[in-house]
Amino acid sequence: MTTRQTATPVDVQKDASQVRQKAMIARHFDRLAAAPDTGEKTVYTFVPGNLTELLLSFDILPVLPEINALQSAMRGKSAEYISVAEKLGHSEDVCTYVKSDIGMLKSGNIGPTGQRLPNPDVLLLSYTGCFTFMKWFELLREEYDCPVAMLHVPYQADGRVTESMRRYVVDQLRQKVIPVLEQATGRAYDEDRLRECLARSAEAEDDLVWVLQSARHTPSPIDAYFGAVYYVGPIFSSFRGTPDAVAYYRELRAEIAERIRLGQGPVTPDGDLETERFRIVVEGPPNWTSFRQFWKMFVDEGAVAVASTYAKVGGVYDTGFRHDPSHPLESLADYCLGCYTNLSLPSRIDLLTRYVKEYSADGFLINSVKSCNSFSAGQLHILREVEARSGRPGGFIESDLVDPRYFSAANIKNRLESYFQMLEQKRPGGAA
Amino acid sequence: MSADPRLAALVDRADRLYRDYRLSSVRDWKARTGGLAVGYMPIYVPRELLHAQGVLPVGLMGGRDDLEIIKGDAYYQSYICHIPRSTIELGLNGSLDCLDGMLFPAICDVIRNLSGMWQMLFPGMLVRYLDVPQNFDRDLGGRFYRDDLEQLARDLAARGAAPLDADALRHSISLYNEDRRLVRELYALRGRAPWKVPTHELYMVLRAALVLPVEESTALFRTYLELVTHDDTRKPLDQARVLLTGSFCEQPSIGLIRTLERAGCYIVDDDFVQIHRFIQSDIPVDGDPVENLVVAFLTDAMASPTRYVETGVKGDDLIRRAEEGGAEGILFCAASFCDPALLDQPMLVKAVERRGFPWTAFKFSENSGQFQVIREQAGTFADSIKLWSGA
């Protein structure tokens, strides 16, 4: 029998870092909404392989369609948007991020803050780790009359970055991406400015890694899957390389250090988790339409995610990579090449196995989302391999990113309960 | 006049080659020559390079409805297309154990991830992900692709293939040029006289050629072309001329193709077994042959949902093919859960509608043997085309 855990509902006082992040996002969306009047330039681009520092150096504001899609889901809008897209002929089989985005666009392009998003001045397609990105931008290109820059990032099929891959990306940055940004903004490429941004990125990355690795403590002071969604927000989106991001991660690190000092567990939607019963590594993106409900299923069991691969989709930093101001374009190339979904399946298995061991996890869980072949194709193989290598039991659940039709709460809850029960039984001294 | 019995014999041989999961012809070739055989997934690999190094390229396109999936389903969730599970099944049941390597071209995330699984499941094989460029400038994508090809040549040589030699490659290019030329002729003949080249039959011949050395596939194409050209027993029927698109990777069963034909469609162009046509014209034989392969890929490949359209309008190529082939309607026929095909489809539909082509769409799975719904849909579609074209 598992014992239900309750997080202690506290008079939820937002941490300073949360307040700061909220303000950063609000300012960003205000600037976007005002862009048609202020003349600020905007670019639509993707999270994995984003070139935020380069964009910052051109003073061009990013819009990230995946973030809009997941925000639409959290605001309960994605079902309607997906339905709009399907009525327009988009297949029920394909990635729901794409359909949610297309549906949002066709419904007035109202962004997460309720303000209208500006049309892009540039579409920057960074094709990193997912083939669907390419199709998504071909679809967007039909909607907007603006220049398109395409950056093709090769796949790390053999688990390493070769000189040829790096040169291919750097040469595209120089010859394809930078000229389009110069043309769209009327500014010349300023490498010194780019270096300054990259130096700030590295600083924030150090703090982010410290925060993610804080989960090695018992109890873990963070939830590295659900909670990490908030922690990686600034660095995965429009803020990497900004002074704001540096300040945010410094503050966050201090807050987590304090939690460790006080022996506190992670903050959950219901307050602090009091007893950590299971330490879990999670593979795969979360479900966004029932994000809190999903999280609560873990909280109820006292389960804490101590590491996740989703917190690496916008960059894998905990294996040592940092943006490097002394090699600006090479470092951007290495960043793009190293994003999680650009890693080979064997490398993903290695990383997960490492996490299970290094974070003293009781088990690992795969949330397989219907939308995403990049993540999902091969996950059953990952499950068996990580189980065999780590000696820890794996669990497997299925849902989707932003299509509520594929989140079956009862089913998922049942599966999670059985999984945690099994973990309990496998504990030394547990009922056999 | 009765049909030439050689035609029936040729089709029968093609059918046997197509159905032979265990690749007996490849096993025989290996026993004869002692050479390496390397499998490849759709859509395109530079077979010329393999041939020049004495390697037999073997095209694999998944399974059919007669392949019992015992282990493959344990590797894939229900919402992933069928071809990776049948390919894994064939790997695990020993059908492919005559292959010394496998190439996985960069066409989608499923094939990409399958390459990693293959590395782990078959550690004795040479497994390469062929990361073809999505940038088509010679000094960017071209340079990257050249590096990729040279690395592949070195990897093959390290496994015992002959080192890459420029003259040998030129010779191989010329052989494949002839092979592709004959396929173009077959497609052209079918466009002019589809009753002479029924698609289910042509398809079998194209599939059979995947497991033969180029010298034999060229002979097969040549003989087939000759026989169907002179076969006067095949008479035209009142059928609707359609272009079928979307089936470039996972393939429908012959039963489905026959169903479409019986429902009143002449398929005058299609996306099946594209390796035979992916490079659209002859590759130059003179000069630097590796560079010639690179340039052909960059500048002369078919439009495909798996290739970024850098310039031009999405769907232009489909419209050109439909118009040149005299198609009266378009059949969108994608494998279920095929991301590239299904993400492309709304853009292609738009292009097709702009041009006033009637169209219809359905999905299939390679293992499906039930076509009742599709038969009715295709029949209604063909009837409506005939009705309107006669009006």
Ligand code: SF4
């Ligand atoms: S397929 Fe996956 S990685 Fe690609 S856009 Fe969709 S969710 Fe993102």
Ligand code: SF4
């Ligand atoms: S059928 Fe489509 S999704 Fe499946 S492997 Fe082939 S190209 Fe990829």
